[in-house]
Amino acid sequence: MNFVVALPTEAKPIVEAFGLKKYSQKTPFPMYKNDLHTLVISGVGKNRASSATGYLLGRNQSTCPVFLNFGIAGHGSLPLGSAFLATRIISDQESENYYPPQIISSRIRKSPLCSVSKPVTDYPEEIGYDMEAHAFFATACLGTTRELIQVFKVVSDNPNHSIAQIDGDQITQLIAGSLPDFQTICGQLQSMEKEINPKSEEIEFKTIGYSIHPFSQTQRHLLDRLFRHAHSLAIDQSIILAGLRSGKSAKEAIRNLEKILEPHRVIK
Amino acid sequence: MIDQIYFEEEIEDHPRTQEFFARFPKATLTPCLHYKEVFNPVGQNFRLQKQKPGLILAKQNGKRIQSIPESYGIGGKQNFYFSHLLNCLYDCRYCFLQGMYPSAHYVLFVNYEEFWDDIFEKTSQSSEIPTWFFSGYDCDSLAMESTTRFVEFFLPLFAKNRNAHLELRTKSVNIRTLKKYSPSPNIVTAFSFTPEEISEQLENGVPKVKSRIKAMLELARQGWLVGIRIDPVIDCIDFENRYAKLFNQLIKDLPLPSLHSVSLGSFRMPTSFFRRIEKLYPHEPLFAGKLTNKNNSTTYLPELEHNRLQVCKKLLLDLLPQEKLFLCEMNSSSP
Ligand code: SF4
Numbered sequence: 001m002n003f004v005v006a007l008p009t010e011a012k013p014i015v016e017a018f019g020l021k022k023y024s025q026k027t028p029f030p031m032y033k034n035d036l037h038t039l040v041i042s043g044v045g046k047n048r049a050s051s052a053t054g055y056l057l058g059r060n061q062s063t064c065p066v067f068l069n070f071g072i073a074g075h076g077s078l079p080l081g082s083a084f085l086a087t088r089i090i091s092d093q094e095s096e097n098y099y100p101p102q103i104i105s106s107r108i109r110k111s112p113l114c115s116v117s118k119p120v121t122d123y124p125e126e127i128g129y130d131m132e133a134h135a136f137f138a139t140a141c142l143g144t145t146r147e148l149i150q151v152f153k154v155v156s157d158n159p160n161h162s163i164a165q166i167d168g169d170q171i172t173q174l175i176a177g178s179l180p181d182f183q184t185i186c187g188q189l190q191s192m193e194k195e196i197n198p199k200s201e202e203i204e205f206k207t208i209g210y211s212i213h214p215f216s217q218t219q220r221h222l223l224d225r226l227f228r229h230a231h232s233l234a235i236d237q238s239i240i241l242a243g244l245r246s247g248k249s250a251k252e253a254i255r256n257l258e259k260i261l262e263p264h265r266v267i268k
Numbered sequence: 269m270i271d272q273i274y275f276e277e278e279i280e281d282h283p284r285t286q287e288f289f290a291r292f293p294k295a296t297l298t299p300c301l302h303y304k305e306v307f308n309p310v311g312q313n314f315r316l317q318k319q320k321p322g323l324i325l326a327k328q329n330g331k332r333i334q335s336i337p338e339s340y341g342i343g344g345k346q347n348f349y350f351s352h353l354l355n356c357l358y359d360c361r362y363c364f365l366q367g368m369y370p371s372a373h374y375v376l377f378v379n380y381e382e383f384w385d386d387i388f389e390k391t392s393q394s395s396e397i398p399t400w401f402f403s404g405y406d407c408d409s410l411a412m413e414s415t416t417r418f419v420e421f422f423l424p425l426f427a428k429n430r431n432a433h434l435e436l437r438t439k440s441v442n443i444r445t446l447k448k449y450s451p452s453p454n455i456v457t458a459f460s461f462t463p464e465e466i467s468e469q470l471e472n473g474v475p476k477v478k479s480r481i482k483a484m485l486e487l488a489r490q491g492w493l494v495g496i497r498i499d500p501v502i503d504c505i506d507f508e509n510r511y512a513k514l515f516n517q518l519i520k521d522l523p524l525p526s527l528h529s530v531s532l533g534s535f536r537m538p539t540s541f542f543r544r545i546e547k548l549y550p551h552e553p554l555f556a557g558k559l560t561n562k563n564n565s566t567t568y569l570p571e572l573e574h575n576r577l578q579v580c581k582k583l584l585l586d587l588l589p590q591e592k593l594f595l596c597e598m599n600s601s602s603p
Binding site: 064087088097099101102103104105110112141142144145146147148192195196198228229231232233261264265266267268 | 271272274296298299300301305306309311312313315316317319320322371373465466469470502503504505548550551552553554555556557558
């Protein structure tokens with residue numbers, strides 16, 4: 001999963017909870033990692049959020065990765081410390097609106113969110129206010145499916161508590177207080193990511209299959225389809241590989257595979 | 269369970285919108301400028317959204333009534349379809365909606381009155397020829413009745429306008445609203461079926477075949493006209509026995525005068541939809557069947573298709589008169 005946060009004080013509880021380590025090589029943004037997750041600290045504002053998200057997208061290996069933006073936000077009506085998932089993300093500068101699909105099952109609050117170019121102090125509407133989410137979403141949706149892009153915010157200021165009253169430690173505490181919700185979101189997003197991305201065993205199997213003959217690019221596409229069908233029809237991998245190996249050429253190997261599949265192509 | 273409602277700002281005060289807000293007090297309400305802002309963007313995953321679709325309340329300002337070819341019809345000369353709802357409560361793996369729509373959210377057009385005005389106008393234009401209106405092209409006509417109250421609104425109107433014929437197409441057993449009214453000869457409730465073994469594999473969330481037959485018989489016994497839709501016909505092992513068993517189950521207790529029509533259609537959909545669905549469910553055995561791409565349409569291989577349809581046709585003609593049987597050529601959704 002990929003996390004984009006604006007401030008180090010927001011990142012701290014997540015870095016600790018997930019055991020992320022500072023990435024030692026030089027990167028354009030401070031970055032923390034473990035085997036499963038990468039977190040970048042973008043800095044404040046839309047340009048930084050967009051660049052950091054783009055940077056993470058560029059590094060990504062997965063077809064449909066998870067992108068989560070979290071941090072503090074102002075809110076027109078929610079009390080301090082309440083956490084919410086953004087349902088609609090608007091901007092004071094852009095006309096496009098985003099609606100992250102609400103597919104997470106939880107009791108976490110939901111709220112519209114407006115990304116502004118300057119901090120808001122008068123909270124004109126009963127919605128959230130931040131400075132990054134819109135740019136984050138706009139960039140992330142270029143590289144992954146919208147269900148896996150979510151924005152999770154914790155209220156740090158509202159009409160009764162100005163942002164000027166909050167210091168770095170308090171920000172860290174607010175984020176730490178919403179860790180259980182954060183983990184719920186991550187857990188569900190992670191299983192959705194698994195559901196729609198190819199399994200590593202399949203990728204390995206494909207690599208083995210490709211290596212048997214010098215298949216052209218077109219033939220590889222054909223093979224991919226046949227491998228998929230073989231999997232759907234529950235044909236054992238050893239039978240598939242034997243079929244490919246018994247062909248004297250790439251063409252013959254594909255023909256063999258088609259013959260193996262043919263009698264099974266019917267619903268049980 | 270609907271826990272996310274989007275609504276077009278323009279229709280926030282529409283009485284039907286307000287009724288929804290009142291009926292789902294726990295739902296999160298999110299305004300949007302136009303339903304397409306939520307429904308249409310590229311880069312959505314239908315499969316993931318299907319796990320928890322939201323409801324979008326919108327107004328259909330575009331063309332509300334679309335004509336369809338005579339070949340899709342069930343004997344009528346003038347055929348139209350209209351969609352008050354996009355997407356379906358159920359999740360049939362062969363359904364073309366998964367390939368046609370970028371999103372699995374339900375879009376409900378709340379301006380029922382304007383749909384009716386258009387239907388009325390179409391009917392008045394040709395008052396001598398009966399005009400057919402099909403409501404189950406982009407959704408199941410009854411499955412979401414408790415949410416949409418679509419039948420509740422349209423049924424009395426059609427009942428009063430006998431020249432306008434309505435087909436409600438469904439896999440639901442939600443016949444409560446229909447049962448409240450006296451049967452109308454211009455309204456047909458058409459139930460779609462595949463054999464039980466296929467239904468269990470491919471029709472997720474759909475009531476069991478037996479329960480659907482029971483619902484159909486209940487309506488027929490009350491005097492309603494019913495239809496049977498064997499669409500899509502799915503190639504499977506033990507094909508003839510399975511379909512023969514299904515047809516016998518369907519017809520044996522049905523009073524024949526209540527049977528309006530039976531239609532047959534093979535599995536088929538535009539290839540661009542098929543490719544999208546295949547990507548969503550790469551390990552679905554249905555998609556590894558003996559399929560081919562013919563004129564940008566994905567269908568069974570011609571010989572297989574012909575054979576399967578002929579088998580069904582023969583089995584059905586042993587049970588009912590020829591004039592009740594129709595061949596259908598639209599896409600495979602058919603609730
Ligand atoms: S085939 Fe019909 S019942 Fe099944 S999901 Fe599609 S519209 Fe719904």
